[in-house]
Amino acid sequence: MKLLTDKQKAAIDELLEKMTLEEKIGQMNQISPSIVGGFDVSFEELIEMMTDGRISKEEFGRLMAGAKQDFHDDVNRAGGLSSVLVSDPEVINSLQKIAVEQTRLGIPLIIGFDVIHGFRTVVPIALAEAGTFEPELFEKTGRIAAKESRASGIAWHFAPMLDISRDARWGRISEGPGEDPYLASVFAKARIRGLQNDDENPENYVAACLKHYVAYGACESGRDYNTTSMAKSMLHNTYLPPFKAAVEEGAATVMASFNDLNGVPCTVNNYTLRKILKEDYGFEGFVVSDANAIRECIIHGIAEDEQDAAVKAASAGMDMDMGTWIYSKELKSAVESGKLDITCIDEAVRRILGIKMRLGLFEKPYVTEEEMHRYDKLPEEHLAHALEVAEKSIVLLKNNDVLPLKKTAKISLTGALADMPEEVLGSWAISGRADDCVTILQGLKNAGADVSYHPCCGPEGEIDEAEVKAAVLDGDVIIAVVGEFASMSGEASSRADISLPGRQQELLKMLLDSKKPVIAVLMNGRPLALSWESEHVPAILECWHLGVQMGNAVANVLFGDVNPGGKLTCTFPAMTGQCPMYYNTPKTGRPASKSKFTSRYLDAPLEPVYPFGYGLSYTNFKYSDMDIQEEKDCLKVSVVLENTGDRDGSETVQLYMHDVSASIVRPVKEMKGFSKEYLKAGESRKVTITLSKDQMGFYDDDAIYHLEDGRFIIYIGGNSKECLKQEININF
Ligand code: GLC
Secondary structure, three states, X not given: OOOOOHHHHHHHHHHHHHOOHHXXXXXXXXXXXXXXXXXXXXXXXXXXXXXXXXXXXXXXXHHHHOOEEEOOHHHHHOOOOOEEEOOOHHHHHHHHHHHHHOOOOOOOOEEEEOOOOOOOOOOOOHHHHHHHXXXXXXXXXXXXXXXXXXOOOOOEEOOOEOOXXXXXXXXXHHXXXXXXXXXXXXXXXXXXXXXXXXXXXXXXXXXXXXXXEOOHHHOHHHOOOOOEOOOHHHHHHHHOHHHHHHHHOOOOEEEEOOOEEOOEEHHHOHHHHHHHHHHHOOOOOEEEOOOOHHHHHHHHOOOOOHHHHHHHHHHHOOOEEEOOOHHHHHHHHHHHOOOOOHHHHHHHHHHHHHHHHHOOOXXXXXXXXXXXXXXXXXXXXXXXXXXXXXXXXXEEEEEOOOOOOOOOOEEEEEOHHHHOHHHHHOOOOOOOOHHHOOOHHHHHHHOOOEEEEEOOOOOOOOOOHHHHHHHHHHOOEEEEEEEOOHHHOOOOOOOOOOOOOOOHHXXXXXXXXXXXXXXXXXXXXXXXXXXXXXHHOOEEEEOOOOOOOHHHHHHHHHOOOOOOOOOOOOOEOOOHHHXXXXXXXXXXXXXXXXXXXXXXXXXXXXXXXXXXXXXXXXXXXXXXXXXXXXXXXXXXXXXXXXXXXXXXXXXXXXXXXXXXXXXXXXXXXEEEEXXXXXXXXXXXXXXXXXXXXXXXXXXXXXXXXXXXXXXXXXXXXXXXXXXXXXXXEEOO
């Protein structure tokens, strides 16, 4: 997205001069269509009735079939709408026509939608994609999603989601790049480059929206929307870095999060919105609330009523109201009564108009018939990208010489998830289409496998014992696809027990009783507690929700056409009770150990089942000859990496550091770099990663960044647990 030209800036000044107060406030209003008719209760009530089971999903669908969407054309015509959350291109054009041709000033709408991991070509959930450790892939995902959605008239993605998450109970861990601030920052920058690529042609880029700002992933007990509180040093060292990195990359918009942070909801938080984001980070785009969040400030107990909520939000730097209409209702009287200074309104409108101009919406507000249908059939290039990301997101967790399978293997495939197309899409894939999805069953067939399918059991419901018997009889090897429905992660999907849901573990036990080799293929949107599985199942592939090409990717890895190289972006605890569990934790004065009086549980192991950065390969890698060369501004950390196996493969070499003694305690390890290496069988290579000295500091509780002389331990290895290390003394 090009920066504003002087001419465009002048045009904005001119527009602001002309705009009435109502028209300015209209630019701060983002709506979703109201659902009307077809039933005699409100839409929200209908949703509740379905959620709590008073009506079935089928009944809900029938009632919705008779309903209409009200886009408030009259308000639009009066210049009262700025943005609409919608994805149908015909509808988008009709709404734009009203805004551009029937309002006094003809300011176009900015159409926003949740495009988190692909629009039509849905790729793996971000928690998986980040595990490829390939920023070029993160960027290309953004670029493809931008092109596909812009052809529908969507110019604004409510993405990337950048919430650091350390608690696997939280369902929204699936939407972001995991538990590490460094990896999340690399992911953030690459995704912004992809979405907003600096292109001449507006058909190729959209405005990104960094969410959820900020520390939403720190919700107490992993329960969605729950309270968050932390020291400012924690906020600046752990939760802000991906947002800071994305703002530096030019992110166009930011979405404030639902949670209260240290007592102040992020929707009305002056410190995070005005001080940090707009002043310290110099953010020039606009901030949008999360859905209904301004109204929820009354429920939080920070606002007396809707006008108080409106004034507090606008004063704090909240530029656009998503979904409540409160700005439309309350801001005019707030300004006229002197409760709100008009400068807040003008600043918000200037920011919003700036993004609309940079998107080229004034020049090209509509999409053509050709554009609308450009991606009805997914282009081969997009599908190839989805397949590549899916293959590289797969993490081999365990393999007792079971994998890869021979193409001639006689396979019994089990697990209901193996043949449920919509489940491969994962959370927040609203614009994905089941017809485009390749299931694991289909993927095996596409690979020419000799496979018989026996569902047996899913994440809910009973085990079909007859199917289990048939499965055990049929195949020489058994694949069990187990895990979570896509709806078990994502928003409002926290789980108080992160073990395999339903009776899937029992299914594994029944299959293992056959004494035939069993491979667990996991389909899940969060780390699972796999203590028993990790001990008893001879091979485990973490396959997440991999998007439209899931089946083909899983088959290619199972048969060894692709050697898995994905790494975990989050820690897998042994049991739920260990949550939150993450690698970059302070040491404490009594680090967990076998002795009693240390920071440990009586009834849980000391270590996670699988640590951050972990992932095996069909070959083996050896690390040796670590070396550190100190230069003026950086350390050159090198290691010799050797592929000692008989297969070519990839390995993500990871660099960590520990500040041994500082003015505040520092994590036992912090990732500061990585390098993904592809080596042929038998090949060895010296790998060097640069650690710039300005990365070796930390923020204190006054949000001041410190580089402190002293001892550091530098680690380099294939995951956050198994590393070579050297100590070094640094004087900055
Ligand atoms: C939801 C989510 C947010 C999403 C928005 C619009 O509540 O919190 O991630 O972008 O509403 O759908």
